Amino acid sequence: VGLDFDAEGRVAGAGGLFLQAMPGASGEALDRVERLVYGMNSLGETFATGATRLDVCLRSFPFFDYNHLDEKPARFNCSCSKERLGSYMASLPGSELDDMAANGPFPFTAVCHNCGSAYEYSRADLETMASERAGGNSSQVV
Structure with missing residues (x-):
């Protein structure tokens, strides 16, 4: 796994590698792959420069024959919402929630982790x- 950040601290490139030995793979081939992986540049930096997954495979494993079968984009997807974070906040101890409601700051900002x-x-x-929460009704939160 590798990450590369831009000057503002945002992720500029990120990548990971999952390898699996197939039945019948020789110990020699596995050792060779392991050495190649240890010698790889950071995948985060590599992807930050615009390299593709196929580029990484071709550059990193040039001595192996393989069939490129398919490519599917990897995406980050967060299922957070105002309602979901609100339900977590509603589960705080009553005294904390009461204090937040009484003393703010307003608006109160919750940030998804x-x-x-x-x-x-x-x-x-x-x-x-x-x-x-005090009334025991937590089905409708924000």
Whole structure:
């Protein structure tokens, strides 16, 4: 796995490699692959320069014959939403939720730990969460 960041700290390139020995693979071939992998440049840096997955395979494993069968894009997908983060906030201890609703800051901003998306909650949103929690109704959160 490799990561490369730009000057602002954002991911410029990222990559990982998954290799699996096929039945009948010789120990010599596996040793050779292992040496090649240890000698590879950072995949993050490689992909940040615009290289493709096929480029990486051709450059990194030039001595092996293989059949390029298919390519599927790898994508990061975060399923966060304002509602989902709101439900996590609603599960905080009542005293913390009451304190947030009373003292803010407003709007209160919650940031997804996985993707960095920010969601804002008004005082009314927090008061609703706190009152629904106190009443035992957590089915409708923000």
